[in-house]
Amino acid sequence: MTSTGGPSLRAVHAWLMLLPALALLALFTHWPTLATVIDSFHSTPKGARAAVWVGLENYRVMVDDPVFWKAVRNNLLFASATIPVSIALALVMALWVNERIAGRAFLRMAYFTPTVLPMIAVANIWLFFYTPQYGLLEQITGALGLPSHNWLGDPSTALGAVTLVAIWKEAGFFMIFYLAALQSLNPSLREAAAIEGASRGYFFRRVQWPLLMPTTLFVLINAFINAFRMVDHLFVLTRGGPNNASTLLLYHLYEVGFSFWDTAYAAAITVVLVVVLAGIALLQFFVFDRKVHYR
Amino acid sequence: MSAVAQQTPRLVWNEPSWLDTLAAWLLALLWILPLAYAVWTAFHPAAYSTKFHLFAPLTLENFARAWEAAPFARYFLNTTLLVIMILAVQLVLATLAAYAFARWRFRGRDVAFALVLVQLMVMPDILLVENYKTMARLGLVDTLLAIGLPYFASAFAIFLLRQTFMGIPKELDEAARMEGAGPLQTLWRVYVPLAKPVYTAFALVSVSFHWNNFLWPLIVTNSQNARPLTVGLQVFSSVDQGVDWSVITAATLMTSAPLLVAFLLFQRQFVQSFMRAGIK
Numbered sequence: 001m002t003s004t005g006g007p008s009l010r011a012v013h014a015w016l017m018l019l020p021a022l023a024l025l026a027l028f029t030h031w032p033t034l035a036t037v038i039d040s041f042h043s044t045p046k047g048a049r050a051a052v053w054v055g056l057e058n059y060r061v062m063v064d065d066p067v068f069w070k071a072v073r074n075n076l077l078f079a080s081a082t083i084p085v086s087i088a089l090a091l092v093m094a095l096w097v098n099e100r101i102a103g104r105a106f107l108r109m110a111y112f113t114p115t116v117l118p119m120i121a122v123a124n125i126w127l128f129f130y131t132p133q134y135g136l137l138e139q140i141t142g143a144l145g146l147p148s149h150n151w152l153g154d155p156s157t158a159l160g161a162v163t164l165v166a167i168w169k170e171a172g173f174f175m176i177f178y179l180a181a182l183q184s185l186n187p188s189l190r191e192a193a194a195i196e197g198a199s200r201g202y203f204f205r206r207v208q209w210p211l212l213m214p215t216t217l218f219v220l221i222n223a224f225i226n227a228f229r230m231v232d233h234l235f236v237l238t239r240g241g242p243n244n245a246s247t248l249l250l251y252h253l254y255e256v257g258f259s260f261w262d263t264a265y266a267a268a269i270t271v272v273l274v275v276v277l278a279g280i281a282l283l284q285f286f287v288f289d290r291k292v293h294y295r
Numbered sequence: 296m297s298a299v300a301q302q303t304p305r306l307v308w309n310e311p312s313w314l315d316t317l318a319a320w321l322l323a324l325l326w327i328l329p330l331a332y333a334v335w336t337a338f339h340p341a342a343y344s345t346k347f348h349l350f351a352p353l354t355l356e357n358f359a360r361a362w363e364a365a366p367f368a369r370y371f372l373n374t375t376l377l378v379i380m381i382l383a384v385q386l387v388l389a390t391l392a393a394y395a396f397a398r399w400r401f402r403g404r405d406v407a408f409a410l411v412l413v414q415l416m417v418m419p420d421i422l423l424v425e426n427y428k429t430m431a432r433l434g435l436v437d438t439l440l441a442i443g444l445p446y447f448a449s450a451f452a453i454f455l456l457r458q459t460f461m462g463i464p465k466e467l468d469e470a471a472r473m474e475g476a477g478p479l480q481t482l483w484r485v486y487v488p489l490a491k492p493v494y495t496a497f498a499l500v501s502v503s504f505h506w507n508n509f510l511w512p513l514i515v516t517n518s519q520n521a522r523p524l525t526v527g528l529q530v531f532s533s534v535d536q537g538v539d540w541s542v543i544t545a546a547t548l549m550t551s552a553p554l555l556v557a558f559l560l561f562q563r564q565f566v567q568s569f570m571r572a573g574i575k
Contacts, residue, residue: 007400007401010399010400010401011399011402013395013399013478014395014399014401014404015395015401015403017391017394017395017478018391018392018395018396020391020392021388021389021392021411021448021453022392022407022410022411022448023448024388024444024447024448025410025411025413025414025448025450026410027429028419028422028426028429028444028445028447028448029413029414029417029419029422029445029448030410030413031425031429032422032425032426032429033413033417033422033425035425035428036422036424039425089322093319093322096311096315096318096319097319099311099315100311101311101315101316101319102316103320106323107320107323108562108566109559109562110323110324110326110327111322111323111326112558112562112565112566113326113327113330114326114330116503116554116558117507117551117554117555118506118507118509118524118525118528118550118551119509120507120509120525120526120528120529121525121528121547121548121550121551122329122330122547122551124528124532124543124544124547125329125330125332125333125544125547126329128332128333128336128540128543128544129329129332134540136328136329136332168326168329172326176566176570177570179570180570229418229420229421231510232509232510232525235513235529236529236532250420250421250510253423253424254423254510254514257423257424257427258423258427258514263424263428266423266424267424267425270421270422270423270424273421274417274421277416277418277421278416278417280416281415281416282416
């Protein structure tokens with residue numbers, strides 16, 4: 001059977017090939033998204049009591065939930081630190097290992113290694129790193145004569161400590177994309193700039209940085225999404241504490257949904273997350289992709 | 296690159312300054328410090344876990360104790376089966392869908408493609424509550440299948456392969472058809488071989504993602520029957536052990552080892568795959 005048949009036969013073939021993927025997407029992406037919205041307007045079913053329509057009640061609970069607002073605030077802080085810092089570090093790393101720097105292979109490996117390791121595993125390592133008294137950090141600060149500090153146990157430093165881990169994990173990942181872009185730049189640009197007597201800083205500002213724009217936007221979107229998706233390390237490092245000082249939205253969602261089993265309220269929080277992520281995606285689609293080459 | 300470098304005179308700013316080199320090395324050392332610390336602790340007796348001594352005795356004792364303290368063999372098996380299952384299904388489903396999107400015009404194609412792209416913004420990682428309910432309804436809670444199901448249809452793979460297939464000359468398609476090959480044969484004999492690098496790229500990204508995935512497996516499993524390594528490690532280090540850091544770091548390195556070794560052996564492929572998968 002060839003597909004030279006009429007358009008209708010071809011359509012049948014096409015839909016048959018799409019069917020398995022679309023069916024699974026419908027079952028595990030489209031339907032749950034809709035169901036989340038529906039459930040967020042219902043109560044949590046308890047025992048024999050079925051869910052009933054409660055209108056905006058779950059959202060009212062959300063507005064009055066101090067932990068939710070704490071998570072929002074933390075997540076914004078987490079995003080506003082991880083996004084620029086990890087991107088800036090990634091760019092600097094890529095510029096370094098793009099040059100013929102001594103020990104380039106080692107440097108590239110050192111920067112990229114955190115990316116391939118499971119977050120849950122590296123969080124264990126960082127937990128040890130941060131541990132009061134024994135941890136390496138304590139040993140270093142102790143040697144410098146600084147007072148002992150419980151980085152993860154103190155509400156004022158817990159969020160910073162988990163943010164640092166996220167930056168450490170992500171920078172090497174983003175470096176790869178910058179490195180790829182830098183290597184695809186035309187080498188004659190560099191020669192021309194050198195012949196013209198441009199400084200390296202000028203060359204970066206006026207040639208490399210503008211040409212890296214599509215990469216920066218791509219990395220930016222990824223960093224944004226990750227800022228709302230990356231919570232694995234909280235399970236090991238702080239469990240959102242102390243006193244919710246380091247909780248993030250997805251972690252709060254997990255606690256509400258699977259520790260307190262308040263699935264209706266969890267659905268409302270999920271709606272917030274979906275709106276945030278969809279907003280980022282639409283922003284990318286309608287604002288950024290217009291400016292960057294799009295096929 | 297090197298050919299160009301030979302022809303052109305050495306440009307002063309073409310070479311990184313010693314300050315750059317120093318800073319790059321400092322950052323690199325800082326970057327592997329936590330890992331190096333973990334390696335030190337795991338390979339030395341507990342007495343030396345936080346004391347640095349050049350001639351501290353090396354030991355594998357910590358690994359042996361970790362291996363015995365929790366069913367890590369089972370966790371390894373679960374994770375291995377899981378990543379193979381997910382990857383195999385993803386590749387088959389995405390190949391079929393990508394081919395239909397890339398080569399055929401049919402009614403509803405653009406709508407279908409938009410429906411696929413929805414998954415790029417609303418990932419399964421977010422839809423925990425509803426997907427858990429679905430798994431409970433299907434009676435699949437605490438199975439490997441439940442961990443994999445939400446990821447089987449990968450919008451990312453479909454998107455990536457569609458782009459690749461679109462870049463393959465149509466003439467090859469027609470030539471295959473002239474020889475009497477059907478759509479599936481054409482796909483298998485022309486498209487799949489030509490897209491090999493993309494398959495490798497996606498495979499590496501998918502395997503490392505699912506080897507490392509934690510939250511969904513944590514939620515949908517509740518026994519060692521289905522628990523993957525990440526969840527097993529978390530249960531082990533938070534419940535079973537007090538603060539025996541030597542054993543915990545040994546377990547941590549053990550669970551990361553396969554990926555780490557694979558990465559060190561195939562560094563170039565890893566880096567290129569991540570680049571290829573990221574740049575559309």
